[in-house]
Amino acid sequence: MPYTNGIAPIVTVRGAGNLHHLSYGSDGGIVNCVGIMPAPVAANDTNTVTNFLLGFAYSFEGFAFYWDGAGSAFWRIAGSPFTEPVGTSWSAATGVPWGSQIILGLNVQSEVAKAANEDNEVIVYIIPKDLD
Template sequence: MTYTNGLAPIVTVRGPGNLHHLSYASNGGITNAVGIMPAPVAANASESNTITNFLLGFAYSYTGYAFYWDGAGPAFWRVAGSQFVEPVGTSWSAATGVPWGSQINLGVNVQSEAAAAVNRDNEVIVYIIPGGLD
């Protein structure tokens, strides 16, 4: 289960692109927030071989989260501490959904939630994990 006992999703991507993140379903009437976090490209690596790990954060004010990857390379997610991995969604109509305290769902359509959100590019609750995970 996500966001319980510190178990947050980690997204691993290869190459350049943007991780799109949506916070919605506020339990306090706060507006939805949507934005991108670009994957940085290391100066000493080719763009297609750069691996970036993102930790997806949360706020207690929301009960719904979704994300997708728009890069040319592959993207996979896993819950911290788990070896089980699955591919990441590729649009808001086929996003990866992360409901609070539930299992992650693939192919979630959150277009209407994203359209009603305030843009927070580079300010969304997504963190780049420096270095390797293991």
């Protein structure tokens, strides 16, 4: 199950682009947080693979993400061979409600509209090659 015992979704992308991440629905009144993490590759690179570990905080009840690159993007739960495509916009994002065993396609545009931008903050982590 995502977000229990340190298990978080991993997103694997190919090429250049940005992984967008949203934390929302705080049970403590904390403002929603949204931001991007660019893949650390050249703009014309279509082959380099980057793995992102999605960050989370116990203060939020929902998390969503999408990929805006031209290359492919798939998510999986750490340790699982099962993969699914990642959403491509906030209206068709990949979402993980807290405590859910299912990762869903969600429209989270209304949550993004209430979010503080944290593009310059760490919201996801790049996993070094062959660490997983």
